[in-house]
Amino acid sequence: xxxxxxxxxxxxxxxxxxxxxxxxxxxxxxxxxxxxxxxxxxxxxxxxxxxxxxxxxxxxxxxxxxxxxxxxxxxxxxxxxxxxxxxxxxxxxxxxxxxxxxxxxxxxxxxxxxxxxxxxxxxxxxxxxxxxxxxxxxxxxxxxxxxxxxxxxxxxxxxxxxxxxxxxxxxxxxxxxxxxxxxxxxxxxxxxxxxxxxxxxxxxxxxxxxxxxxxxxxxxxxxxxxxxxxxxxxxxxxxxxxxxx
Amino acid sequence: xxxxxxxxxxxxxxxxxxxxxxxxxxxxxxxxxxxxxxxxxxxxxxxxxxxxxxxxxxxxxxxxxxxxxxxxxxxxxxxxxxxxxxxxxxxxxxxxxxxxxxxxxxxxxxxxxxxxxxxxxxxxxxxxxxxxxxxxxxxxxxxxxxxxxxxxxxxxxxxxxxxxxxxxxxxxxxxxxxxxxxxxxxxxxxxxxxxxxxxxxxxxxxxxxxxxxxxxxxxxxxxxxxxxxxxxxxxxxxxxxxxxx
Numbered sequence: 330x331x332x333x334x335x336x337x338x339x340x341x342x343x344x345x346x347x348x349x350x351x352x353x354x355x356x357x358x359x360x361x362x363x364x365x366x367x368x369x370x371x372x373x374x375x376x377x378x379x380x381x382x383x384x385x386x387x388x389x390x391x392x393x394x395x396x397x398x399x400x401x402x403x404x405x406x407x408x409x410x411x412x413x414x415x416x417x418x419x420x421x422x423x424x425x426x427x428x429x430x431x432x433x434x435x436x437x438x439x440x441x442x443x444x445x446x447x448x449x450x451x452x453x454x455x456x457x458x459x460x461x462x463x464x465x466x467x468x469x470x471x472x473x474x475x476x477x478x479x480x481x482x483x484x485x486x487x488x489x490x491x492x493x494x495x496x497x498x499x500x501x502x503x504x505x506x507x508x509x510x511x512x513x514x515x516x517x518x519x520x521x522x523x524x525x526x527x528x529x530x531x532x533x534x535x536x537x538x539x540x541x542x543x544x545x546x547x548x549x550x551x552x553x554x555x556x557x558x559x560x561x562x563x564x565x566x567x568x569x570x571x572x573x574x
Numbered sequence: 575x576x577x578x579x580x581x582x583x584x585x586x587x588x589x590x591x592x593x594x595x596x597x598x599x600x601x602x603x604x605x606x607x608x609x610x611x612x613x614x615x616x617x618x619x620x621x622x623x624x625x626x627x628x629x630x631x632x633x634x635x636x637x638x639x640x641x642x643x644x645x646x647x648x649x650x651x652x653x654x655x656x657x658x659x660x661x662x663x664x665x666x667x668x669x670x671x672x673x674x675x676x677x678x679x680x681x682x683x684x685x686x687x688x689x690x691x692x693x694x695x696x697x698x699x700x701x702x703x704x705x706x707x708x709x710x711x712x713x714x715x716x717x718x719x720x721x722x723x724x725x726x727x728x729x730x731x732x733x734x735x736x737x738x739x740x741x742x743x744x745x746x747x748x749x750x751x752x753x754x755x756x757x758x759x760x761x762x763x764x765x766x767x768x769x770x771x772x773x774x775x776x777x778x779x780x781x782x783x784x785x786x787x788x789x790x791x792x793x794x795x796x797x798x799x800x801x802x803x804x805x806x807x808x809x810x811x812x813x814x815x816x817x818x819x
Binding site for chain 2: 353
């Protein structure tokens with residue numbers, strides 16, 4: 330099992346101005362290549378806080394992904410903070426400048442703020458940005474991505490194939506219009522009898538009716554199916570219908 | 575300035591199954607009473623991980639809020655983990671049982687899983703749940719809330735009035751259909767000239783056109799207005815129209 334941490338950088342997430350959505354995308358995408366996100370951190374635009382979080386998390390997990398703070402404005406400080414975390418200088422990457430040149434054809438357009446987006450920690454490899462060209466970068470096990478979801482997603486899809494994961498986690502989700510309290514005892518028994526899977530119970534209200542989604546997860550597909558069958562039987566025994574999700 | 579941390583508990587958030595939304599609500603709500611969320615953590619349903627995160631964060635911030643993991647099923651382990659963090663036993667709260675009795679009138683309905691939701695760390699005070707009655711709880715500066723957004727929100731609105739904050743952060747947001755790169759130099763000058771405010775730049779694409787929202791924040795309303803006026807003038811000087819948001 331390979332593990333990852335995602336650091337989401339930006340005051341706008343903490344103040345409630347912006348609804349964060351990159352964690353969900355990365356959680357699902359990394360899982361599909363056998364890498365499990367074990368932690369997320371949301372941190373403000375403060376250089377020391379970013380550097381410290383990067384150093385803590387890159388040591389603790391196989392992979393670290395960051396999103397946000399790599400644009401052209403004064404509040405974009407992620408590249409500098411990551412360079413400080415690694416104790417290396419920021420250097421202008423000529424490949425990044427060349428990539429921007431495909432977007433901005435005249436030298437007049439390659440302004441200081443745009444060139445700032447070509448500064449990466451020494452030793453970093455670029456991560457291609459097919460949308461607005463200003464690249465992300467990777468240094469050791471740290472992947473520094475844009476914060477704008479559509480750009481972050483394009484960067485991630487481009488690099489995903491190069492990641493080395495373990496077996497992907499398989500899952501099956503079965504819903505029932507039964508309150509969690511009525512499911513709890515049977516579910517606990519099933520969890521105990523199927524210790525190699527992880528069973529989660531997520532309550533919902535749909536069309537005014539209370540229910541729960543029961544999600545079974547494991548890298549072992551046969552174990553998932555066996556536990557799923559036990560969950561279906563329990564739901565039927567409670568007089569309800571198991572609904573595949 | 576009072577500070578807070580929010581810990582979002584649940585494997586379903588890390589796996590990408592569930593789009594998290596409680597952080598945004600709490601970030602905005604806490605800000606409105608003068609408490610600034612300085613960090614968010616997303617952690618899995620693992621007792622030791624929850625206990626450790628609670629102890630780290632309650633020491634570092636004035637307030638700690640957690641969401642998730644207080645339901646009736648086997649994967650709801652937050653109350654136990656918080657009790658362990660404080661080194662106190664879990665005890666059945668008779669007020670919580672009485673609250674559940676208003677929801678479930680017969681003793682037959684007060685099953686073990688439902689009663690589990692009445693177990694709180696010794697010394698905790700209940701947080702009212704006007705929706706499904708199973709309460710949250712507070713122990714010292716740690717507020718333990720439900721994960722289901724509608725219940726979390728109802729719990730928070732009920733306790734918000736009792737929180738002691740500092741001066742609320744005021745903000746003004748001005749958008750322009752100008753790329754961030756063109757705004758960067760002027761914005762940096764304005765940030766330097768108005769050091770008491772925090773200026774954030776958030777790029778967007780609307781109706782196919784590139785632009786940015788410039789957000790000015792401070793507890794000092796006059797300082798916000800002065801910086802906002804400078805931002806408007808800069809946008810006009812670039813031949814664009816400042817759009818109040």
